[in-house]
Every structure is written in structure tokens, then in C-alpha cells.
Amino acid sequence: GENVEQHPSTLSxxxxxSAVIKCTYSDSASNYFPWYxxxxxxxxQLIIDIRSNVGEKKDQRIAVTLNKTAKHFSLHITExxxxxxxxYFCAASSIxxxxxxxxxTFGKGTHLIIQP
Amino acid sequence: xxxxxxxxxxxxxxxxxxxTLQCAQDMNHEYMSWYRQDPGMGLxxxxxxxGAGITDQGxxxxxxNVSRSTTEDFPLRLLSAAPSQTSVYFxxxxxxxNEQFFGPGTRLTVL
Numbered sequence: 460g461e462n463v464e465q466h467p468s469t470l471s472x473x474x475x476x477s478a479v480i481k482c483t484y485s486d487s488a489s490n491y492f493p494w495y496x497x498x499x500x501x502x503x504q505l506i507i508d509i510r511s512n513v514g515e516k517k518d519q520r521i522a523v524t525l526n527k528t529a530k531h532f533s534l535h536i537t538e539x540x541x542x543x544x545x546x547y548f549c550a551a552s553s554i555x556x557x558x559x560x561x562x563x564t565f566g567k568g569t570h571l572i573i574q575p
Numbered sequence: 576x577x578x579x580x581x582x583x584x585x586x587x588x589x590x591x592x593x594x595t596l597q598c599a600q601d602m603n604h605e606y607m608s609w610y611r612q613d614p615g616m617g618l619x620x621x622x623x624x625x626g627a628g629i630t631d632q633g634x635x636x637x638x639x640n641v642s643r644s645t646t647e648d649f650p651l652r653l654l655s656a657a658p659s660q661t662s663v664y665f666x667x668x669x670x671x672x673n674e675q676f677f678g679p680g681t682r683l684t685v686l
Contacts, residue, residue, distance in 0.1 A: 502677040562633055565617035
């Protein structure tokens with residue numbers, strides 16, 4: 460099955476600086492890569508996703524890049540703000556591939572701390 | 576729309592007790608799933624369903640049963656609770672191949 464590794468487990472940055480979180484996956488059949496943000500005691504919420512036919516996607520201060528050859532994808536947050544403090548999870552899925560259809564395999568999470 | 580709802584929010588069980596975690600969605604999504612979240616482990620898929628009457632196992636199915644008699648509901652049953660099942664449980668739903676929406680979670684403690 461799929462295995463997703465996420466680094467770092469904790470990331471502390473100064474407010475206004477950029478943050479980068481990296482994930483690798485093992486199954487070359489994976490074709491959907493979402494990123495979720497989870498605040499303490501809350502449910503995971505999708506912040507951005509990318510499909511395997513696209514190399515980069517951007518939404519305001521958030522961007523995701525995908526390198527299918529190397530099987531890794533990254534989350535980039537620019538101009539970080541205090542409200543960006545949370546745990547971020549990457550995930551991978553093989554949509555339409557049968558088996559665990561649409562079931563997400565998650566990384567273990569990155570605790571992002573924005574220092575004022 | 577209420578989205579994805581889960582009940583109860585909190586539950587304490589004794590070892591060997593049984594219970595059902597409820598999950599419902601009002602978005603007419605075909606796909607529903609259950610995950611458990613443990614500290615430092617991310618979320619792990621327990622069971623999933625691609626439509627009414629169809630269920631299958633995920634990564635960590637042992638100790639859990641599911642059924643999907645309607646599009647809206649996807650309950651998760653613990654037949655004989657064990658301390659290893661202490662966790663936060665999230666239900667999720669989606670249209671095929673699209674964003675998964677998560678419920679608010681159920682925090683379960685098994686003593």
C-alpha cells in the first residue's frame with residue numbers, strides 16, 4: 460500500500476517569513492495530493508490540493524508543488540501570519556484506481572509555529 | 576446544509592463494551608469513510624464505502640464493523656472495545672474523486 464513520509468514534524472518560523480513542508484510518497488499510482496490544516500481540537504480542513512497532471516498550484520499565500528518523478532510534493536506558505544499556526548497534514552490517494560478508492564493515506568503531520 | 580455530522584462528541588467505554596459511532600452527511604456524496612487519529616500518527620483509514628450497500632476495509636479495520644444502508648449514513652461499530660481503540664474518530668465524505676469533507680470528530684476513551 461501507499462506510504463507517505465512528512466518532514467519536518469515541527470517547524471518554527473518568524474511571522475512574515477516563509478514555511479515549507481515536504482512529503483514523499485511510495486505508490487506511483489497515486490494521483491491526488493491534498494493538504495489539510497488542523498487547529499487544536501478541530502477537524503482537518505482542506506487548504507489546497509493538486510492532481511498528478513499539474514506541477515504547481517497556487518492560492519494566494521499558499522502553493523503546492525509536485526515532482527512525480529521523485530515522488531515528492533511540498534507545501535509553501537509565504538508571508539506567514541499568526542493564524543497559520545496549526546498542524547498540517549499531507550496526503551496521497553489513487554483516485555479511480557479501485558482498491559481503497561479515494562481513501563487518503565496521510566503523513567504524520569507538521570506542527571507549524573509562527574513566532575511573533 | 577449541515578455537512579458531515581457525528582455523534583457523540585465524547586464517549587467513555589469500559590473494556591469489552593460495544594457502541595456505535597454515528598455519521599451522517601446531507602451532501603448526497605457517494606463516498607464515505609472512517610479514520611482514526613492518534614498522537615503523532617496522522618489519520619489512518621479504518622473502513623470506507625463507495626455507495627449504499629458497498630463497504631470495504633482500509634488500513635486498520637480490525638475491531639471495527641461498518642454498514643451503509645443509505646447514502647446519508649455510515650455508522651462505525653465497536654463490538655468489544657479495547658484500550659487500543661482510544662482515539663479520535665473522524666468520518667469523511669466526498670463526491671467521487673473530489674475533496675473529502677470531515678465531520679467534527681468523536682473522542683473515544685476505553686478504560
